[in-house]
Amino acid sequence: MRVDFTALFRTLADWTDAAERSDGQAGEALLAMTRALVRFDDMVIFAYRDKARPIDLFSTFDADDYHVFVTLYQVGPYLLDPFYHTARAGRAGVFRMRELAPDRFFSSEYYRTYYSQTRLAEELGFFAPVGDGVTVVVSLMRREKTGVFPAAEFALLADAEPFVAAFVRQAWSGLAERFALAGQGRGRRSEPVSAADKVWRKLNLTDREASIIELVLQGHSSESIGLKLDISTGTVKVHRRNVYRKLGISSQIQLLSIYLKNLQA
Secondary structure, three states: OOOOHHHHHHHHHHHHHOOOOOHHHHHHHHHHHHHOOOOOOEEEEEEEEOOOOOEEEEEOOOHHHHHHHHHHHHHOHHHHOHHHHHHHOOOOEEEEHHHHOOOOHHHOHHHHHOHHHHOEEEEEEEEEEEEOOEEEEEEEEEEOOOOOOOHHHHHHHHHHHHHHHHHHHHHOOOHHHHHHHHOOOOOOOOOOOOHHHHHHHHOOOOHHHHHHHHHHHHOOOHHHHHHHHOOOHHHHHHHHHHHHHHHOOOOHHHHHHHHHHHHOO
16 A cells, blocks of 8 residues: 555654654554555554563553453453563564464364454554563554555654654553552562462462463464573473373363463463
């Protein structure tokens, strides 16, 4: 598509003149600016910090899609999301989901059970660390009917990434305070405990077993897990069999079912 410079500069002027800038206003401005550059169907903006539940800052979804992309996501599936793990690592830039996903992501039970509900052809994200361990991710989504982002459009977004990152840093400073308020009464801030950690403890898994099973659920193969944890593929398989035996299960779909059930308990 042709870049709509008129819409782009009008949005920049309106944003510069604005006296107050809420999450919604910042999201709408970023939506207008990115839509002036490329075509996409939806946008969602999350803030991530360490193991805390992500904060939804802005989205364009109707009620049904909001339930899938935000409400359901925040219950626990975010813990298996490649975007969440990339944000936690503090990486900056614009990335396609398929660049970040583990080697077995698109055949994993997480993908089949949750992510496939999104009916997306492609998702890409601007990753913008904003300080105090917080990363804001601006996700642009194209549905199956729209198709993936062409290489030329992705290149244009990559060129725009420094501006988007600067915009995000200006629009969403002070998010650490919001995470602190959301986390009051959930234990010491210096030792954050995620919902996943609580599940593994409840299921009586060792730290090594929990690390391996979490990577299995994210979509890593035994070979990929071995490389990440610096252990042999055989050791990974032994731990995996031990966990399955401990939980009385025989498949990844049963594992995911137990995981999601305990996340919501």
